[in-house]
Amino acid sequence: MKRRTFLQTSSIVTLPFMLRGMAVTTVGKSSLMNLISPENDKILVLVQMVGGNDGLNTFIPLDKYEQLVKVRGDILLPESKVLKVRNENAFHRNLTGFKGLYDEGKMSIIQSVSYPNQNRSHFRSTDIWTSASDSDDFVTSGWLGRYFDVNHYQFPVGYPNAQYKDPFAITMGNVVSETCQGTVSNFSSTLNDPSKLIQIYETEASTSQDGYYGDELEYLKNSVRQSNEYSKTIADAFDSGRNMASYPETNLATQLKNTARLISGGLSTKIYVVSLGGFDTHANQTNGTDTLTGEHADLMQTLGDAIAAFQNDLKALGVEQRVMGMTFSEFGRRIKANNSFGTDHGTAAPVFVFGSCAKGGIVGENPNITDNVTDDEGVAMQYDFRSVYASLLIDWFGVPRLEVESILFKDFQHIPIVEGCSLTDVEQEELIIEAKIFPNPAQNSATLTFKSNGGSVHVAIYNVIGSLLKTVMDKKVSAGNHEMSIVLNDLPVGSYFVRIVEATRQKTLKLVITK
Amino acid sequence: MIKNPHDFMSSVAVPMKFSYNQSLAQKYTYLQSWARYQALLQMDSFELPSVAGWKAYYQTPSFYRGWINAVTLPARVQFSTALLVRGNVTGGINQRIDVVAFLKTLPNPGNIDSVITTLNDLMFAKPFTSSQITSMKKTFNPGKSDADWATEYQAMINAPNDEAARRNIENKFALLLAYMTYMPEFQLI
Numbered sequence: 001m002k003r004r005t006f007l008q009t010s011s012i013v014t015l016p017f018m019l020r021g022m023a024v025t026t027v028g029k030s031s032l033m034n035l036i037s038p039e040n041d042k043i044l045v046l047v048q049m050v051g052g053n054d055g056l057n058t059f060i061p062l063d064k065y066e067q068l069v070k071v072r073g074d075i076l077l078p079e080s081k082v083l084k085v086r087n088e089n090a091f092h093r094n095l096t097g098f099k100g101l102y103d104e105g106k107m108s109i110i111q112s113v114s115y116p117n118q119n120r121s122h123f124r125s126t127d128i129w130t131s132a133s134d135s136d137d138f139v140t141s142g143w144l145g146r147y148f149d150v151n152h153y154q155f156p157v158g159y160p161n162a163q164y165k166d167p168f169a170i171t172m173g174n175v176v177s178e179t180c181q182g183t184v185s186n187f188s189s190t191l192n193d194p195s196k197l198i199q200i201y202e203t204e205a206s207t208s209q210d211g212y213y214g215d216e217l218e219y220l221k222n223s224v225r226q227s228n229e230y231s232k233t234i235a236d237a238f239d240s241g242r243n244m245a246s247y248p249e250t251n252l253a254t255q256l257k258n259t260a261r262l263i264s265g266g267l268s269t270k271i272y273v274v275s276l277g278g279f280d281t282h283a284n285q286t287n288g289t290d291t292l293t294g295e296h297a298d299l300m301q302t303l304g305d306a307i308a309a310f311q312n313d314l315k316a317l318g319v320e321q322r323v324m325g326m327t328f329s330e331f332g333r334r335i336k337a338n339n340s341f342g343t344d345h346g347t348a349a350p351v352f353v354f355g356s357c358a359k360g361g362i363v364g365e366n367p368n369i370t371d372n373v374t375d376d377e378g379v380a381m382q383y384d385f386r387s388v389y390a391s392l393l394i395d396w397f398g399v400p401r402l403e404v405e406s407i408l409f410k411d412f413q414h415i416p417i418v419e420g421c422s423l424t425d426v427e428q429e430e431l432i433i434e435a436k437i438f439p440n441p442a443q444n445s446a447t448l449t450f451k452s453n454g455g456s457v458h459v460a461i462y463n464v465i466g467s468l469l470k471t472v473m474d475k476k477v478s479a480g481n482h483e484m485s486i487v488l489n490d491l492p493v494g495s496y497f498v499r500i501v502e503a504t505r506q507k508t509l510k511l512v513i514t515k
Numbered sequence: 516m517i518k519n520p521h522d523f524m525s526s527v528a529v530p531m532k533f534s535y536n537q538s539l540a541q542k543y544t545y546l547q548s549w550a551r552y553q554a555l556l557q558m559d560s561f562e563l564p565s566v567a568g569w570k571a572y573y574q575t576p577s578f579y580r581g582w583i584n585a586v587t588l589p590a591r592v593q594f595s596t597a598l599l600v601r602g603n604v605t606g607g608i609n610q611r612i613d614v615v616a617f618l619k620t621l622p623n624p625g626n627i628d629s630v631i632t633t634l635n636d637l638m639f640a641k642p643f644t645s646s647q648i649t650s651m652k653k654t655f656n657p658g659k660s661d662a663d664w665a666t667e668y669q670a671m672i673n674a675p676n677d678e679a680a681r682r683n684i685e686n687k688f689a690l691l692l693a694y695m696t697y698m699p700e701f702q703l704i
Contacts, residue, residue, distance in 0.1 A: 123567050140576040174557050175570065176577075176587045186577060190584040198589045203698045206643070213640065213703065216517055219580055220699035227585040356697030 043263060043397050044144075045272045046179060047255070047307065049299075049329035051279030052122065055349025055379060056335065057296055058095070059109055063088040063365035068280045071373045072337040075296075088366055090136035093292055094300040097308030098352065106311060107354045108417040111364030112382035112508070114348035118331055118466035120378075121345075122280070125330035130178035132386050132408050139409075143389055144169060144271055145182035145406045147399065156222045160229045166237075169228045169271035170262070172255035177273040185219075188273060189230050194238040194258050197231040200224050203393055234267065241265025244316035245309055252276045253306035255496045260313040263323065270397075276303060279329055283340035303327075315356070323353035324418070326388065326398050335373045342493070347378025347466035351388055357396075359419035363431055368510045372495060377464035380497040382508045387412040414504050433505035437486075437498055441470060444489040448498065454479035455503050461486070462497045462510075469496070488513050517579040518572060518704050520556030520587075524549065526704075527595045527696055530637050532620065533612045544606035555590045557582060583702065595696035599689045614688045615671075615681060625672075627652065627664040634692070641698055646696075655691035 056068065057075065060082055068076050070306045082090035085100045091099050101107040117135040120227040128135055132143035141149070148155065148168050160166065169188035171177040180188035202224060209217055241261040247253040255274040262269065278299055286294035307325065314320045332349025348367075367379040386408050393407065395418035405411050416431075435450035448459065460472040472486050486498070493515050499508045518526060527533070534633040550560050552664075558569060567573055571581040597603040602611040613684060623629035631651065635643050656664060664687075695701055 122565065123573075174555070174584070175564075175581070176584050178574070181577065183576075186584075190586040192586045198593065200589055200592050201694070201697045203694060204644075204647045206641075206647055206700065209641070212516075215697055216580070216703055220517070220583065220702050223583050223585075223588055224699055227588050230585060231589075 003347030032175040040398055041178065041268070041322055042324070042398075043270055043272065044179070044392060044396060045259060045274065045310075045323060045325040047252075047325060047327045048177070048273065049279050049303070049305070049327055050126075050274040050275055050277040050332045051281070051326075051329070052125075052333055052345055053279045053329040053349050054281060054285065054296060054333040054343050055112075056333070056367065057285070057451050058092050058300065058349045060088055060092070061088065063366055064105055064369040067369045067371060067373070068335075070371065071335055071369075072474075074289065074337045074341055075291055075343065076337075077204055077291050081292060086362070089362060091304075092297070092300040094297050095304040097306070098354075099304075099511070100308055101311060101354050102360070106356050106358055107352060107358035108358045109362045110351045110353065110383055110388055110415060110417065111362065112332075112348040112367055113351040113385050113388060114331065114379075114381035114466060115386070116381070116460070116466070116468035117464070118347040118378065118381070120331055120347075120465070122330055122343055127178065129328055129330055129385060131182075132389055134409075136504075140181065141183050142177070142181040142186075143386075143407060144179045145187050147393065148180070148187045149182045150403060150407070151184070152187075155182060155187060156226055160226065160233070164268075165229075166233050168267045168269065169273065170234075170259075170269050171273040172258065172273060179273060179470050180271060188271065189226070189234075191234060191258070193261065194234055197235045199228050199231060202228065204377070234262065235263045237265030237267035239265065241267075242317075243313055245313035245513050247309040247313070248302070248305045250302045250306055250407070252302055253309055256306050256310040257313070260310055260317065260319075263314070263319050264317040275321045276306075281333070281342050282338065282344060283342040285337075285342040311354065311356075320356040324353065324357055326354075326386070326392065327352045332379050334367060334375075335367075335377050335379060336375055344376075348381045349379065351383075351385070353388070353392075353417045355417055356394060357420050359417050363415055363417065365432060365507070368497070368508060370495070370510055370512075372512070374495060377495065380462060380464070380510070381466060381499065382506060383415060384412055388417070391415045391417055413501060413506065416504070430505050433500055433502050433507050435500050435507045435509060437509050437511055440510075441514045442488055443514060444487070446486050446488055446511060447483060448486055448500070449481065449483045450500055450502075450507075451481050452477050452479055452502055453505070457474055457482075458501045459484075459486075460499050461491070461497060464495050464497070517582055517702050519569075519579065519582055520553050520558035520591075522704060523556065523591055523702065524553060524594060526638065526701070527598055528612070531599075531612045531614070531692065532617050533598065533610075535610055539610065541606060545608065545610060548603060548605035549601055552590070552594050556594070574583050592697055596693055599693045599696070606667070610623060612689075612692075614692060615682060615685050618684070618688050625665045625668040627656075627661050631691075638695065639698075640703055641700065651691060651694050655687050655693050 064314050065079055081093050084090045085102055108355045112475055115135055119135050130142045131139040133139035167189035169180040170191050172191055174190055176186045176188045176190055241264040243257055243261050247257045259272045281296050284294045312324050332346045333343035334346040337343055364382045373434055390404050390412040391414050393404045394401055437446050437448050450486055457477050460471045461469045463469055491513055493513055496511045497508050553560055571579045574581055598612050602609040618624045621630055621633050631648055667683055671684045674680055
C-alpha cells in the first residue's frame, strides 16, 4: 500500500500521530485535513475565576457544618440561608443560577479538585492549571494549545484558510489565555467588543529577514493578517447571530453574551475563555460579620447569574447541546478563616461543569474536615484537575484516549461528567472506592483496607497543605478485599491525607499521627 | 524586540514632536486620555495586572509577543491614526501632531526620498526595501511624482498664508507617517 493511500484510509485515531511524524512537505494540502474532526461541532467555554476561589463557601459541605463553624465561623454563611441541594450540600446563597442548573441536571460538581503538591502561588498555580503540568514540571504550552497542536502544528502560518476560517479559540478580553498556548503560538484570538472590530491597514511587506528581528517581524506580519481575517469572520458571525435571553449588566455576563451570539452566528470556534477576577479574598471576603454580603457574595452573584443567563440563551438559541462549560480557579482557599474576614491560599476546590450534556450531580465526597484543623490546612485533593480535562477531551471532543495521554503527558482517571451528548459510551461508573484506615490516630503504622475491582491501585500520603509526601502503593491487584500496612514512623506528628485511586474510583481519608 | 505600549506610544509622539500647549487642567484631562490608551494596549500605568508584573516580561514562551494580539494591534493603529490623521479629541480639545512643523525640521523636506530616508533612520531599525518605498509613495501621494511633492512643498513655503496649500501637505504627510506606524516593522525596536 502506498503511504498516501494508507494515510487516507487509516483511521482518524492514528492520523494525528502520523501527521506529526511526517515531514511537512509530504503533508501538503492533501485531503488529509478533511479527515480530521470538523464535524465535531462541540464547544467548550472555560470560566476562569482569577485569584483562587473559596470552595468551602461556594459549595458548602453541610455535614461538616459544625466543624466549619469552629474554624471559619467569621465568614461562614448561616445554615438556614444557604441553598440546599441535598441534605449534605448547599450552594452559596447567591448562586441561585447554579442551583437552577443543578436542579435541571445541567451541572456536575466535582469535589476537591487540585493537583499533588499544590503550589499556592497564583502565578505558578495558574501556569500549572493552564499548562496541565505536574507541579514540579515547567511546561510552556497550554493543554488546549496542545490539543490544537496535534492537527495544526504549523499554526499560525497558513491560518486562517479555506477550511479553518475561524479562530480556534477566543479569549474574551485583552490578553490571550495560556490554556491555548501551543508550542509555537497561541491558538486563541482576543476579543473585546465584537461590534467594534477594525481592519488594520496592511503595508508592503519587506523581504524575509534572518535572526530574531526576522522572527519577530514574521510574527507581527502574521498577527496583522490574522487579526484582519479573523475580524471579518467574527464580525460576520456577530452580525448574523443574536441573543434570546436577557443578561445581567456585568462584565462576565457580557463576555458570555457575546460568546452565545457568536455561537448562534455560526462561528466554528471551539474554545471560548471568559474570566472573572477578584477571588483573592484575603480580607473582607464577607462584610464583617454579615456573612451573606461582601466581596465573595458579590462574586457568587455575578458568576451564578451570568452562567444561568448564558445557559438560558443557549437553550433558546437551540445550541444547548453543542456547548459545555467549566469553571476553574488556581487553588481553593484554606479551611480556617484568617483574622481579616478572609481566607488565605489553600489547596483544592470544586470545579463546576455545566451544560445540557453535563451528567449532573455531585462527583466525589464532601471535604474531610475534622475538629483539629491546622492554620495552613487546605481542602485535600480528591480529583486531579487533569482528570477533568481528560474526561472532557475524551467525552466531549471525542479525542482518542491515547492522544489525550500525549496532550496531558500521562493517563488520568476518567470522571463521568458528560452524558447524553457524549461521543463515547459512558458506562455507569462507580466513583467511590470502599476504604478504611485504622487505627486513627495512628503511631508507627496503620492498616489500610480496601475493596478492589481488580486493576491498578495507587495509594499516596499528602500533608495538609497538599504536598505529596510518599506513594505507598502503585501496583495491580486482584479483585476483592485487600489489606495493607502503611509505615508511618518516618512522618512527624500531625494530620495527613491518604488518597487511594483505582480507575474511576477514589477516596481521600484523613489520618492523624501521634507518637 | 516588540515595543511595549509605552514605547510604542512614545515612539509616535516623541520623534514626531508631539506637543500640547494648554492649561494645567486641560493637560490633566489630556494625559488621562493617554493613560486610557495605554491601558487599552495592556499597560495600565501604576496598575500592574499582578504582583509579578506584566506577562510580557515573564510569560514563556511568548514574552513580549504577548503585547500583540487581535485587540491590542488594532488599538495601536487607532492610536497613531488619532494622533496623526484624525486627531485625538478629549475634553473638547482636538490634539493632533503638527506634522507640517515636524516636516520643516527635517533636513531636506522638499525631497521626498530624503524625507523617507530620514524617517527611516529616525524611527526604524532596518532600511526600507525599494518596494516598500514605492508602496508608501503610492499611498500617500497617489498618482503624483516625486517632483510634484517638491513643487507642492515649495508652493506651501512660498505662500505661508495659503491654507489650502498647507492642508495639502499636512494631509499627505500625515498619511505617510501613519503608513509608517502601521508597518509591522514599526512595532520593533
